[in-house]
Amino acid sequence: MTNKDVSMQRPRRGAGFRNARAAALLGLALLAPPAWSLDCAAPTRALPDPGLCQSRLLADAPAGDAGIQALFDLAKARADAGGFDQAERALDCADALARRAAEPKLRYEAVRRRGILEFRRERIAQALDRFECAVALAQRAGDRAGTARDLSNVGAAQRRLGDFRGALRSLTASLAIQRERGEVSAAVLNNLADVYRELSDETQAMRFYRDALAALRERGDALEAAHVLETMAEVALDQGDARQASAWLQEALAEYRSAGNRVYELRAHDGLTRAALASGDVAQAQRWSASALALADTWKLPLPAALQLQLARTARLSGRVDEAAARLREALAAAPDTDPMRVPLLEELAAAQENAGDAVAANATLRDAHTRALALARAQHDRQLDWLRARFDAAEQQRTIAALETEADLQRARFHQRTLLLWLLAALAAAAALGVWLALKQRRHRERLREQARQVRHEQELERYRREADALAEDRSLLQALLDSRDEPLCLLDAEGQVLAVNRAGRQWLDAGEDTVSAGQPIAAALDEAGWAALASALEHMQDSAGHSLRIASQRGAGLAARLTPWAGGNGLVLLSPHADADPAHSAASTAPIAGDVAAASAAPDEDAEAPVREGFRRALVELMLGAIEAWERGTGTSRLELAEKSRIWRVNIDDGRLRARALERYLAVSRLPRNPRWRDVLRSAYFVLGKCDGLSTEARAELQARVDTVLAYTRRDALV
Incomplete structure (x- = not known):
């Protein structure tokens, strides 16, 4: 999976790939896409537990949005390696976390990435559903850039399904948005070129390919520019211009070699061999074939079926019919039954058998190729019909919903008529309603007065807290003066x-x-x-x-x-x-x-006398800390960990994978209270709660203030200051 559009993810097709689309185009032209509701991002299956799946997939993943982004990156890496099922599990976990966080942007990203994954798995109809849902979500969020990108993806999927008119509509809308923003991407230009190529308008297709190539080169994306050059070379070969195709392919090959991408080098050799054969230069085709074989042998790369086809064709035209037949049988054995490349491979095998003089085997192979071409066309046709059926069902559901809404409007109209009949009774009750309204208004006025009085008291309390904080700050200045003396x-x-x-x-x-x-x-x-x-x-x-x-x-x-x-x-x-x-x-x-020893020595004779006072002070500190935490939890609905983190008074530690405020917890019981307690930090915590928790009741605020006053009374004693 990738963060880019799906425009560059174009499979290399065989000769029978474009068949069996004419029957679907009429229905596609008449059937409008369904109007997506805002719940289109709802999961189609049960999602995993967010906490468990994250710990299993990424044990050291960070918390929050960064952890969800890490799961997105994991899904991309696994999809790039061919592990589509593992990538889907990572996306399920990211989707579950995004729903728990209730973050619309992350949910939108999960939908978009699911569409890209479905596209790469060749589930084009499902990918189109995801892309259209992403368009709806981006439009609702006002994300113009995202809308343009997702419309481009919708157009790419529609092209793969044979809906060329819909693809042109989506891609044109995407291009208009991008031009309005002044940021035209090469992806939408490339998608438009692909659609025009499917419509056999090579002139218009080449114009958009050249625009996409110029945009990629201006951006400095040499690798994607090389992909566009390959596609332009295919169009040139279809038009019979083998010389131009060879020039573009050699330019793309140079870029692949510069980037060190050996797989793409093999693909360029495929095109160069085909171009040499198209121009009738069998010797040059032999040189490109030898170069491709050496490259694959050096880097231990598997030979793609398309390259095997060109190697076999070169061998056949060079008189090595047996070698060509052996290579074709090897490629057919490795190709899946649903691979469109099996048809041209079988056709080339039939040509090799005919050159070898085995006409019976050649005819049998041609019949097999014809049968497989029909099967592929039928499968493509069935997929398009399934998609059309799903679109038709969705449209019917929308029409049913519209009919129900119309019926509801009629019911509301009838209700409105009955309501008009009740106006006479309402006029008789107007006097009573007016009296009730005046009473309620007077009551609200009294409530506003009480609220204003409470606000004045609250401001007075805040001013008092500020004075107390300034007094605590003076202690630091006194301590500095003492040390300097x-x-x-x-x-x-x-x-x-x-x-x-x-x-x-x-x-x-x-x-x-x-x-x-x-x-x-x-x-x-x-x-x-x-x-x-x-x-x-x-x-x-x-x-x-x-x-x-x-x-x-x-x-x-x-x-x-x-x-x-x-x-x-x-x-x-x-x-x-x-x-x-x-x-x-x-x-x-x-x-x-030293100062501490002096204090300890001077306090030693009276230690027994001051013991009850100190014990009372310690109990008052614990009661104040417990009261502050209780008020915080009641006023904010969060735990003491959030109090420690937001106040920045107490350190938050990680013990056995759990967050804990160990220093704060020592102040929750007299038995655990330190010998030299940080009583100023306890007071600062109480002041922080009183200043930040506006939702505290008057009784709770007065109770917490009383505990603060109790601690302050102890601290003002000479034995404690």
Whole structure:
């Protein structure tokens, strides 16, 4: 499968391919295509479970639209490799995911790609249904470029079904849209040329082929331009101009060799051999045949049936009748029974048998060729009749629907007449209705007043939240001023290793400049890889630890003996400072306890007295976090993972293939609460919920605000700030 139009996906046909179309053309001309309803993209069979099929087909596929696009790419790759059933399974999974996501653009893409897959599987009638549905979806979405592309695909399918008038109508409409947009594609020009070729108007066909060739060369698509040259060469051979056909084929062969496409090289050799035979140059045909055989032998390529035919014809005209017959029998054994190339292969075998003097065998082979040609024509005719029958049934259904709609209109008219008879009673009830209307209007007025009052209270609350947020932001400025006033090296980090504040002595100790270590930058920029790994491991355990000593190294290789201690202000912040016994250059500072130790020492005598207060503070934090999550889920209908992700306060991790907010979950139970809780992050989460959940009831908002006030009351105590 491909993202391009299906114009270049033209099979190489045998002599009997165009037969048995005249009977279908009259019905095609009279039968209009059905008017597609908006539910044409409905699945024709049960789709797989979206989650299971994606994990089976693409275990590492990304989530969302990127995962669906990955399934589309997988389907294309499998179809290109000939695995049409596997490609269909991938499209089924992508379609199921697109329906679950309720994304119209992705559903449209699934319909379009199904049509291309059906076209490549030679299910032309089914492909036409998909393409026409894609046109309807593109028109409904206002996608002009998509409409033009899908109309071109519709025209290509109609041409394959023999509906040349419909194909011209669709392709002309596509070309008009593209010219209006100023972006004419070579695909629609090539499709138009194919239709005119089918109608035996070679002059008009060559004009469009030349336009398509010029467009492809202007775009720089040399490979597709070579395909058009091949088709032009076929038209030239049909007109008897073997010299021009040979020139175009040699130009196409040069492009294939430049691109390294050996399969297309073989196809070009087929045309060149045919052109040499058409001009009567058997010697040149022998040279092209030898070149084709050498190419296939070098690259281990199978010989196409069309090339086998030209090789056998060259051998027969060169007097090697037995070799020609053997090659033809080999090609016939490999060709499927439904392959149209079997007819010209049998006809050539009959000619070889006649040259060998076996007239009886030649006549039998010709009868077999004639029988197969009739069977192919009959099968083509049956396919066209089946398509016509399906179109007729669809048209009948549309007419039935139209008749039902007419009947419904009549019923509505009768109902309207009965309604007019009731106007007298309605006039008598007008006074009562007016009274009811006035009462309702007064009620709505009161409701609007209450809503305005609620909105004013909401704005006042928001202003209060902003003031509280500004007050919390001032703490960071106070902390920076505290650090700058000290002579010993200090660095304040958050739980993720981000630098919140650092003084000049701290940068000197870390052997880093201000552009390397400053507020808002990761501390990892100042450390080597091993030092950052050790520091990150220590930070993960700091919420439940009173301190941690370790040795790290700066980016310039200087060894540093460091100590991590919780900041006395709480909130899970960590002080990074030199170890007291490690650096003789800071001997004066090494005898003084660091800030965390001072706080711990000063709080030690009153620890028993403050234990009930701290326990109450921890319970209040857990209750506030639980209340914020409950309000978020009630107000938005989403889970706490969305709260963590949208607020960007809590990290979301992947554990055993599942998304989890492990840091947030520790604040949902007192028993799991860290020793040094990040209470400011809990407050920020509550403020985020109050600011974003407009759908919260007044009672729920008041309850959550009360819990916020309880936590703020604890934080204002000297023992906790």
